[in-house]
Amino acid sequence: MRAVKNLLVLYTGGTIGMLETPEGLAPSGGFESRMRDHFAVMADAPEVTWTLQELDPLLDSANMQQHNWLAMRDAIVDAVRVRDHDAVLVLHGTDTLAYSAAALSFLLLGLPVPILLTGSMLPAGAPGSDAWDNLCGALRQFDHPLEAGVQLYFAGKLLHGCRASKLRSEAFDAFAALPRHRQSEHVAPLPAHLGYQQPRQRVNLAVVPVFPGLQAGHLDALLGSGVQGLLLECYGSGTGPSDDQALLDTLRAARERGVMLVAISQCPEGDVVFDTYAAGSRLRAAGLVSGGGMTREAALGKMFALLGAGLDVDEAEQWFALDLCGER
Incomplete structure (x- = not known):
């Protein structure tokens, strides 16, 4: 860990830089000048040296x-390996912010x-925006040494x-880190x-809640559309309609033809333990692997990174069961 001296701000769009248009709020360019103008009149502007890329x-x-x-991922790797940036701040919309944070966690494994x-x-x-507070707060994180890897501020x-x-669609404290129930x-x-x-x-992935x-x-x-990986959001500790033989047969057939099948819990603080109930054991026997206590975002991002790297389903399942960056 070391203090940051050459930060890249990667602006991807999102609400933070949106301006009003006849159709409503939309992403707008020129955010670097807006940032510099705002910081120029701040008495306590962040001091880290940064450049911005749109x-x-x-x-x-x-x-x-x-x-x-x-x-x-390509922009971040290029910034670090070619242009000698020693940290990156990504400005991103909130709807899929957690998905991107999880995906980048796996796509950037090992980036120091x-x-x-x-x-x-x-x-x-x-009026009353949280944008400058979040942006300045994030920039100030780089005043102190940070561990390598992906975090969300x-x-x-x-x-x-x-x-x-x-977890919340309107409140400023919209995000939370869900607790890990056990470590792999x-x-x-x-x-x-x-x-x-x-x-x-790219990988053809699908998410389906059990109901x-x-x-x-x-x-x-769904599986007939060429899905390569299915994330099944199960009840509680990893249960589902295990007395439906046709459904179990469909899952088993998909796994036999090379579709990766992963189970996570629908509960925000849930953890898949197949052996707790017979209903869970039958899902595992049909070919599902446990996502443990992983979030939907993390499980989806991990499947994308593993299958997108060209791993076959057997090897992908082996790595999925292990902890790569604190996700399980």
């Missing part, structure tokens, strides 16, 4: 997709610099990149094919 295109984060994660993400619930310049809190979720074996040292230098490609009335036909239709 991602093209700028996004409302509701439009965030896997290729945008890869573009962010701190990566921090922040955003705001109201645009900079709007919001409403005065520094959160683990793979444990954060957006940690991977050290990290193999090269899981690190930040490993090329990634009373879920049918095999629902999953058949």
Whole structure:
């Protein structure tokens, strides 16, 4: 850990830099000059040296997709390896902020610099906005040594990149880090094919909550679209309709043809332990692997990073069961 001397601010869009248009708020360029103008009149402006790069295109984060994660990853790696930046602050919209923090946690494994993400619930310049507080608070984090890896800063809190979720749609303290119920074996040292230098490609992933009335036909239709990985949000400790043989057969057939099947809990503080109930054991027997206490964002980002690296489903499952950066 060391003090930051050459920070990159990567502006991806989001509410923090939005301006009013005839259709409503939309991402706008020129945020660097707005930042510098604001800091010029502040008595206690952050002192860290920074430069700003705008991602093209700028996004409302509701439009965030896997290729945008890869573009962010490429921009961050280039900034560190080619332009000698020793830290990166990502400005991002809040709708998918936790998803991007989790995805980048796995896409940047082994990158030896701190990566921090922040955003705001109201645009900079709007009356009563939280934008400048979050931005200045995030910049001040770099006044002190930070550990390498991805973290999220919001409403005065520094959160683990793979444990954060957006819990509130309007409050300024929209994000919280969910507790870990148990820890898995940690991977050290990290193999090269899981690190930040490993090329990634897009992966066809799907998320489905278990609910009373879920049918095999629902999953058949979804899996028939070429899904490579399915994240099933189960009840409680990892249970589901285990007396529905057709549904179990659908899951088993998908796993046999190479689809990765992962189970997490629908409960915000849930943890999948298949052996607690017979209903969970039958899901495991159908081919599901446990996501432990991982959040939806972390589980999805981890599946993307593993399958996107070209791992087959057996190898992806082996690495999924291990702790790569504190996600489990």
